Amino acid sequence: MLANIGLITLTLAFCFSLYATIASLYGGWHALSSLVESARIASLLVVLLLTIPVLAVVYSLYTFDFSQAYVYDVSSRAMSPFLRVTALWGGQQGSVLFWAWLMSAFVGIVLLRKWDRDRELMPYVIFVAMLTTTFFVGVSLFITNPFTRLWHVEGAAELTQALFQPAANAMPYFPPDGNGLNPLLRHFGMIGHPPTTYLGFTGFVIPFAFAMAALITGQSRRDEWIITTRRYTLFAWIFLSIGLILGGRWAYDVLGWGGFWGWDPIENAMLMPWLTGTAFLHSVMMTEKRGMMKKWNMALITLTYSLSLFGTFITRTGVISSVHAFSKSALGPAFFAFIGLTFLGSLTIVYLRWDTLKSDHSLESIISRETAFVLQNMLFLAITFAVFWGTVFPLISELVTDTKITVGPPYFERVTGPLFFVLVFLMGVAPLLAWRKQAARSLGKAIWIPFAASLGITAIWGTIHRMHPASIFGLWLVTFTLSLILAEFWKGIQARHATRDENVFIALFNLIGRNHRRYGGYIIHLGVVLIAIGIIGDSFFKQETQGTLSAGESLSVGGYQLQFQELRGYPGSDGRDIVEAVASLSQNGKVIDELNPRRDFFIVQEQPVTVPGVYSTPGVDVYVLLLGWDTAGTSATFKIYVNSLINWLWIGGIVMILGTIIATWSNPARREATYVLKPEVLTT
């Protein structure tokens, strides 16, 4: 019953969405404000209309309505209520609907704000945003419909999936239980990863729509659209970042290879829009402050949005082979057409309006923040290109040479490593560069102590721990950048202490409070450095060992010893059987922890999931996997990874989120100030 209502509202949503797309374009072009207003109302209605099918699917999942094909696919009686609800995005049909709903909600929020300053942009913002929404709602309605039911046609060996009764003698089928969500996906990381990623991807449609609208209306000489969309960009960006981190955390916890990033095509598909999105986030700052880089902004937001679509395309169609493949469907051609339209359409619009993107100012000195921004953009683009090239090259190679090849981590690490190195260096130094012209002497003064200190620390550490040459560079880089960022805070605190006699903590609090954007940004950069520490630790200091042990025997690696005690077997929740090993971990002879690596076997799906036993400290994770055992239970095979510094990845991620919250929070004193137009703009 509810499913039928869901289907009806989904259809209505499609109709209204299509109407909004057409009406906004026509109304905008012919300056018919009432038509545009109707498009706006239609768009808001779409949000409401899409909420109902989403609730209908969730309800069907929750109440075990297995006659619905989607519910049958992703849910089962053994799953907890929480898992059942989050199975909304556990499969193709549900996730497309979820995506469409999130996108429409973003558009709705934007449309509810006051439009007094950007009234001319509204028709085209609605057009671009609703065009995309219509596409996704259309895909959900016509191709991956979440409300298809299971039917049993007389005489047929298999069940048919259809929206409506496929044949006169077909009966709806009510399976007693469902297949259940893929056991690998039942982890907090994988539950959080799709919503945050989708929020990231769909969030970028707002700045993209504004950018296109600004170009179409010729308003791109004025840069208000950047200020208007700044919070949406930041919001989308942080969620994309969280999505990446959660994905990595999931891989680390569940996939059982002790790593968090494999440079798989679908991981890359998510990384690329994040790279260009980060570049865009910074590049718009330059337009805000100096009226420069407008061409860059257009290129970057178009790239970010296009790469998001590209990412979704290769994820859901299996064009490039990957471990993450969704189940394939007829999605391919429709998506392809939409991507083609978006790529070529946005390129055309940018080209036609290229001349409206002239810079307001010129470069006054090579040593300046402007130069740093240009370098930053080029670095991000170079990394994005390298990742893109490595991702699509197997496809090109297959086309040209008719053999399959793999482009694996060695390529990506070797090519992007040095580029990331320079980028992080730039991230540390750029805040020290003034706009327009930075005197070399004052730059030298600001840098020399952190520079010498970092060299010193690296030299001392390098003498004590002989290590891989590249890691020495890495160590120097993180100490240098860290000290530069901390120096910025220190200078500010010092100044407040000297002039207002505030103690360190109050000074720090007020410092951040007076300028959320700047210090929030520094905190985000701090988070990035921490993540860099984690990555360096994982890339260069990882140790591993594997061996089979009888009860009482030990394996050692990196100063740690693991002693196998016994094996236990018992049934677990969610329909699984568990085989668990009990092992004690010692360091230099002293017992520090008892670990229980185990293997869960999900009976219905016939799928094993390896759950590691992990000993975590800020400095290291000792990560133990139970690989196998003999049937008598007297011996077991273990793999131990010693992952140095890996927890700094997750800590860095949290710091980044904190920094973003601070940066997004509006400064009470400056709220009016941000709306002051530059004098030059008024005279243009």
Next chain:
Amino acid sequence: MRNIKLKIILFLIALLASFFAFSVVYAQDGQPGHPTDNDVNRIAKQLYCPVCPNTPLDVCETKACEDWRAQIRDQLAEGWTDQQIIDYFVAQYGERVLAEPQRKGFTSLVWFLPLVAVLLGLGIVYEILKNWRKQKPAPAISAPLPQIPDEILKKIEREIREMD
């Protein structure tokens, strides 16, 4: 004063440079004839599963991968070198088992193009910076008046605020 700073920095750089003279040596586990799991993984790490997409051979859990690791173990026990085993794998199962793309033939393009892109990028940066310098500056700055116009005053105030 500046001389001393420079000297300190140069000394530290020299000290650091001395660390790059050594190279990391991998310990050889196990005796010939009895390869350990780590020996097998050392080779398996450089290979990808021939069947499953994008899965390294040392972590893949399918029966097929177990068979391949067992094959590597047997070959090691017979005295094959690492390179011989890898070459055999490539010949038997195709180029896709290599984690790192080869640097010859068509595949060399995968390495070559990013290098070209970086060089191109540097060239573009150079061009952009050059063009920006040539552009006429904004009119507000070129006013050589004894009294300062309001616009500039506003600008100065804003920049002071931003420097906070």
Next chain:
Amino acid sequence: MTEQLIEEDIQLHPNTSGKKSGIIIAFAVILALLGLLWWGLLRAQAGPVEVGMAPDFTLTGFDGRTVTLSDLRGQVVIVNFWASWCPPCREEAVYLEATWRKYDGKGVIFIGVDWADTKKEALAYIKEFDITYLNGPDIGGRAALDYNIKGVPETFYIAKNGELRGVHIGPLQSPILDEKIEELLAEPYP
């Protein structure tokens, strides 16, 4: 005066030819990418080859015998892709061997292509099911790529004139293979 006009003209139309070539390159790259993706999409959705001439290959069996597909004109050829680690392959192994023994010498050739397998396990598999028709490893995965198999087991039917007459994906069950062979034997040749 003229210099000023020319300068203004350059200001209004700066570097247009550079801009034009830039956009042409950008469009060309995007179109090339779209073409690549379209090709990739078709390939991802395409199943194993079912029509046209069967791709030729030369197989060296585990027992040393060699066979080249194009040498077998005039006979019906059944090409079965399998692997020792593949459970469904085991389901059809007995049926395949039995059918082979039935048609051996009657103008039908069975070829087993062992895909992505290890010699040790493959030989054990052959011994377990007492398989007598020719089986050999697919070196470099070449045949698998040419036939565009999506997995194992897959069985290809090849007529006397070397053309493909279809493919069976998944384990074969009696009497599907017998029927298909009879059908192919009935075809006239040349």
